[in-house]
Amino acid sequence: MSDAADNAWQQICSASDINDGELKRFEAGQFAVVVARVGDEFRVIPPFCPHMAEPLHESGICRSGTLTCSKHLWQWNLLTGQEQGPAERPLMFYESDVRDGEVWARVDQELVYEFGEEDDDDFEW
Numbered sequence: 544m545s546d547a548a549d550n551a552w553q554q555i556c557s558a559s560d561i562n563d564g565e566l567k568r569f570e571a572g573q574f575a576v577v578v579a580r581v582g583d584e585f586r587v588i589p590p591f592c593p594h595m596a597e598p599l600h601e602s603g604i605c606r607s608g609t610l611t612c613s614k615h616l617w618q619w620n621l622l623t624g625q626e627q628g629p630a631e632r633p634l635m636f637y638e639s640d641v642r643d644g645e646v647w648a649r650v651d652q653e654l655v656y657e658f659g660e661e662d663d664d665d666f667e668w
């Protein structure tokens with residue numbers, strides 16, 4: 544791994560900061576991420592719903608490995624990011640790892656969902 548790649552990895556939180564089925568928002572340098580826990584697995588995701596950008600640490604409900612955004616009920620398999628039910632976009636993941644009880648993620652570049660033009664219909668100049 545090059546120095547540049549090493550610097551891209553950042554310690555986000557301790558594994559013990561998050562209970563099973565919990566989602567928490569953390570600052571990761573220039574931007575925010577949400578860390579989700581499913582059993583002993585952790586996923587680091589952008590902090591917004593892929594549908595209409597609700598803050599997932601507030602709107603997200605995690606049950607048995609399924610993440611549901613309570614705003615319009617889009618759902619995903621939290622371990623794979625795969626859409627379930629009405630969801631039309633997968634979840635994006637930051638590459639992550641647990642080392643010595645700490646959750647690390649590769650956060651060199653912010654992951655941003657592309658929202659459809661219909662989401663801007665109410666915007667007026």
Ligand code: FES
Binds near residue numbers: 595614616
């Ligand atoms: S904003 Fe999350 S499902 Fe619509």
